[in-house]
Amino acid sequence: DAMVIQNPRYQVTQFGKPVTLSCSQTLNHNVMYWYQQKSSQAPKLLFHYYDKDFNNEADTPDNFQSRRPNTSFCFLDIRSPGLGDAAMYLCATSTSRTGINEQFFGPGTRLTVL
Amino acid sequence: DAKTTQPPSMDCAEGRAANLPCNHSTISGNEYVYWYRQIHSQGPQYIIHGLKNNETNEMASLIITEDRKSSTLILPHATLRDTAVYYCIVRPGGNQGGKLIFGQGTELSVKP
Numbered sequence: 001d002a003m004v005i006q007n008p009r010y011q012v013t014q015f016g017k018p019v020t021l022s023c024s025q026t027l028n029h030n031v032m033y034w035y036q037q038k039s040s041q042a043p044k045l046l047f048h049y050y051d052k053d054f055n056n057e058a059d060t061p062d063n064f065q066s067r068r069p070n071t072s073f074c075f076l077d078i079r080s081p082g083l084g085d086a087a088m089y090l091c092a093t094s095t096s097r098t099g100i101n102e103q104f105f106g107p108g109t110r111l112t113v114l
Numbered sequence: 115d116a117k118t119t120q121p122p123s124m125d126c127a128e129g130r131a132a133n134l135p136c137n138h139s140t141i142s143g144n145e146y147v148y149w150y151r152q153i154h155s156q157g158p159q160y161i162i163h164g165l166k167n168n169e170t171n172e173m174a175s176l177i178i179t180e181d182r183k184s185s186t187l188i189l190p191h192a193t194l195r196d197t198a199v200y201y202c203i204v205r206p207g208g209n210q211g212g213k214l215i216f217g218q219g220t221e222l223s224v225k226p
Contacts, residue, residue: 004157033213042201042216043158057213090157101148101205103214105157 003027004106006091012112013081021076021109023091032074033103034066035090043090049074050096078111086113117141118202123221126196132189134220136202139183144206147178149187150214151198158201158216161187192224 004025013019023032030051035043047056049068063085065077078085088110092103119137126132138147148163162169162176164185169176175188189196201219 042218043152043214044216045213048213092157101146102160102163103150103158105159108155108157 004091004093004104006089006106006109008109009107010110010112012114013078014114015083016080019078019081019111021078021089021091021111023074023076023106024072025091025093025104025106026072027093027095027104028071029093029095029104030071031094031096032068033092033094034064034074034076035092037088037090037108039087046076081111081113083113086111117204117215118217120200120202120217120220122218123223125223125225126189126192128194128224128226129191132192132196132222132224134187134189134200134202134222135184136187137184138202138204141182141204145204146206147176147182147185148203148205148214149174149176150201150203150216151196152201152219153195153198161200192222194224194226196222197224198222 006023033048034046036046037043045057046060047066063079067075088108090108091106094103146163146165149161150158152158161173162171164176164178178185199219199221201216203214
């Protein structure tokens with residue numbers, strides 16, 4: 001089945017130690033998103049790629065970076081994780097080729113910062 | 115900021131209809147109403163969307179008031195697996211794509 005895959009599902013890192021989260025998709029969607037969801041809060045968009053064009057949200061900290069080497073893969077890099085970056089990170093995809101704009105979400109990676 | 119207002123929580127008996135309200139009084143003419151839900155420890159899942167006509171699919175029905183300032187998501191026969199947080203989101207439709215701005219949503223508890 002076509003899907004959005006996130007690895008790993010659980011990630012533990014140390015304060016200040018860089019960490020990379022990965023997302024892959026088999027839907028061939030041209031838009032990919034990264035959301036941050038802290039405990040008991042709603043998901044919040046960090047940035048998204050429309051094809052190869054990167055779109056950063058104005059309030060996304062510089063500590064967060066992203067790479068999209070090809071259509072199928074997208075990475076979230078946290079350069080120096082702080083305790084406040086502990087959260088669920090959700091990857092989503094959509095296609096602009098239809099008018100529906102439905103976003104398909106992966107299961108998320110839960111990041112713990114020690 | 116989210117442009118919608120939803121009750122923080124609701125209960126529903128299993129097998130009964132769940133009616134989840136949403137207020138979006140500042141909705142623009144080109145904005146659609148989208149509903150997503152998030153089951154605990156999973157990613158959000160698209161349910162349905164509409165512009166001004168009522169919509170129905172295999173998951174739910176969406177009723178939008180004539181002035182488009184509010185809507186109701188209806189799960190006709192709620193099951194325990196429908197327990198989740200339900201998010202009502204307004205956003206441009208078509209190929210404009212773009213962000214989902216999630217509000218706090220409604221936590222629906224379906225009880226036996």
